[in-house]
Amino acid sequence: MAASPDLPSSPAGDAPAAKAGRKAGRHRGEGQWAMGHFTPLNANEQSKKDDDGLNVRTRIETIYAHRGFDSIDGADLRGRMRWWGLYTQRRPGIDGGRTAVLEPEELDDRYFMMRVRIDGGRLTAAQLRTIGEVSQEFARGTADLTDRQNIQYHWIRIEDVPEIWRRLEGVGLSTTEACGDVPRVILGSPVAGIAEDEIIDGTWAVEEIHERYIGSKEFSNLPRKFKTAISGSPLLDVVHEINDIAFVGVRHPEHGPGFDLWVGGGLSTNPRLGERLGAWVPLAEVPEVWAGVVGIFRDYGYRRLRHRARLKFLMADWGPARFRQVLEEEYLRRPLLDGPAPEQPAQVWRDHIGVHRQRDGRYYVGFASRVGRIDGATLTKVAELAAAHGSDRLRTTTDQKMLILDVEQDRLDSLTSGLEALGLQVRPSSFRRGTMACTGIEFCKLAIVETKARGAALIDELERRLPDFDEPIGININGCPNSCARIQTADIGLKGQLVTDANGEQVEGFQVHLGGGLGLDPGFGRKVRGLKVTAAELPDYVERVLRRFQAERAEGERFAQ
Ligand code: SF4
Numbered sequence: 001m002a003a004s005p006d007l008p009s010s011p012a013g014d015a016p017a018a019k020a021g022r023k024a025g026r027h028r029g030e031g032q033w034a035m036g037h038f039t040p041l042n043a044n045e046q047s048k049k050d051d052d053g054l055n056v057r058t059r060i061e062t063i064y065a066h067r068g069f070d071s072i073d074g075a076d077l078r079g080r081m082r083w084w085g086l087y088t089q090r091r092p093g094i095d096g097g098r099t100a101v102l103e104p105e106e107l108d109d110r111y112f113m114m115r116v117r118i119d120g121g122r123l124t125a126a127q128l129r130t131i132g133e134v135s136q137e138f139a140r141g142t143a144d145l146t147d148r149q150n151i152q153y154h155w156i157r158i159e160d161v162p163e164i165w166r167r168l169e170g171v172g173l174s175t176t177e178a179c180g181d182v183p184r185v186i187l188g189s190p191v192a193g194i195a196e197d198e199i200i201d202g203t204w205a206v207e208e209i210h211e212r213y214i215g216s217k218e219f220s221n222l223p224r225k226f227k228t229a230i231s232g233s234p235l236l237d238v239v240h241e242i243n244d245i246a247f248v249g250v251r252h253p254e255h256g257p258g259f260d261l262w263v264g265g266g267l268s269t270n271p272r273l274g275e276r277l278g279a280w281v282p283l284a285e286v287p288e289v290w291a292g293v294v295g296i297f298r299d300y301g302y303r304r305l306r307h308r309a310r311l312k313f314l315m316a317d318w319g320p321a322r323f324r325q326v327l328e329e330e331y332l333r334r335p336l337l338d339g340p341a342p343e344q345p346a347q348v349w350r351d352h353i354g355v356h357r358q359r360d361g362r363y364y365v366g367f368a369s370r371v372g373r374i375d376g377a378t379l380t381k382v383a384e385l386a387a388a389h390g391s392d393r394l395r396t397t398t399d400q401k402m403l404i405l406d407v408e409q410d411r412l413d414s415l416t417s418g419l420e421a422l423g424l425q426v427r428p429s430s431f432r433r434g435t436m437a438c439t440g441i442e443f444c445k446l447a448i449v450e451t452k453a454r455g456a457a458l459i460d461e462l463e464r465r466l467p468d469f470d471e472p473i474g475i476n477i478n479g480c481p482n483s484c485a486r487i488q489t490a491d492i493g494l495k496g497q498l499v500t501d502a503n504g505e506q507v508e509g510f511q512v513h514l515g516g517g518l519g520l521d522p523g524f525g526r527k528v529r530g531l532k533v534t535a536a537e538l539p540d541y542v543e544r545v546l547r548r549f550q551a552e553r554a555e556g557e558r559f560a561q
Pocket residue numbers: 438439440441444445446447448478479480481482483484485
């Protein structure tokens with residue numbers, strides 16, 4: 001395999017590369033290329049240096065899909081295939097207690113998870129129909145809605161991957177850089193371009209960034225994943241605080257609608273909210289500013305230790321003032337305009353569930369499955385239902401939900417009935433609306449506990465026990481200490497781990513975090529010291545917490561306060 005160049009040229013020309021040349025090899029540092037710290041390389045950095053992740057596509061198409069799973073090179077299997085949205089899924093039957101002690105190859109199934117990136121959550125009916133058909137034909141019907149607006153398949157065979165790409169790409173979808181140390185899917189407001197209260201429509205920027213940079217080798221070797229969010233909705237509906245970069249709609253007092261720039265957010269271990277750089281960015285400059293920030297991450301990001309490689313660690317050391325200075329001086333070569341902060345959203349729910357008027361007089365309809373679990377047959381029917389009601393546009397949300405746009409008023413009742421017949425609720429309970437779950441032990445190799453089925457069962461149980469509970473509540477369930485389902489930002493965050501039950505047995509359970517939130521009250525939930533619940537106790541515990549809240553809250557108090 002061809003070795004990739006040590007340092008790609010920066011968007012601003014030669015500034016970091018020149019520094020690298022001057023300082024290369026002096027001392028180890030944190031692995032920042034721009035400081036000349038190229039060695040030593042950890043295994044991930046070595047793999048990326050050996051060959052660009054994007055290059056694995058050719059090997060999949062010409063070798064692996066023909067010769068089968070056993071022909072796949074180990075570094076491709078556990079590394080580079082992510083650049084095309086492919087991870088091996090967890091081998092069935094391995095309990096959570098063995099997750100941390102088995103070698104990666106012992107956890108690997110011979111099937112893959114495949115993530116379809118849906119930038120801005122934007123789908124046509126034809127695209128959704130294709131996603132559903134691929135699911136039924138190649139993924140045993142699986143198709144989970146993720147909390148980053150993607151759709152995720154399971155049970156994918158390597159032999160079928162080229163045909164799946166052909167079908168998806170035939171309708172303008174892709175799995176390019178859906179995983180890996182690259183710019184992942186770009187989150188966008190699900191109501192961009194249609195909402196009555198929109199400050200600015202960021203759709204052009206989402207599409208332009210995708211067009212210019214996704215799949216480009218300029219940014220195909222970053223220190224770690226890079227997450228983007230763009231929304232001009234006053235509801236702040238793309239969890240902007242926990243992305244590596246976010247553009248948030250604001251009105252500048254002199255220049256009008258544009259975006260407030262946030263950098264350095266992220267969850268998982270060492271969670272950190274993004275910080276404002278105090279800069280106002282007009283729509284036309286969003287792609288250039290985005291590329292500047294990604295360039296800083298590529299050149300100055302920490303690569304020595306994998307667990308310190310997200311942009312948030314660089315931001316923690318630099319702070320927003322220095323970050324902005326480097327962005328302006330080395331990458332943009334011009335100053336940015338100062339700008340205002342976004343206003344607090346006027347409501348807690350930001351998921352667009354229910355029936356809402358668009359600014360063109362038509363309506364959009366937001367609906368909920370349980371914890372994003374849906375299936376290919378249902379998605380195909382949703383696509384057909386949308387088309388039968390005059391809509392060709394659908395959206396995914398950052399809350400594992402979906403929207404159908406452009407519905408005439410006289411078709412709303414029929415559409416709502418059709419969705420409800422598919423088990424998709426337009427007026428869900430607070431529990432169905434506010435509960436999310438990550439992939440969990442069913443398919444994820446890092447998982448310690450089951451999440452999806454448990455989350456769905458918890459919703460059913462809470463609906464039965466607390467039928468009148470109608471407060472906004474977020475219950476997020478993770479299968480391990482990572483934070484794919486954003487536990488730190490939930491009212492009730494549940495982190496999967498093994499716990500000791502009353503009989504002294506190690507069983508599946510959760511560490512409880514209470515009182516996190518974004519938007520109105522951004523902050524991370526507090527780990528409740530020593531509070532761990534077994535999975536079996538979970539409905540009782542959540543019911544107790546919610547009943548106590550109902551009984552003791554002050555007038556107007558929300559759960560997170
Ligand atoms: Fe897997 Fe853990 Fe992420 Fe859940 S939180 S999907 S268990 S890595």
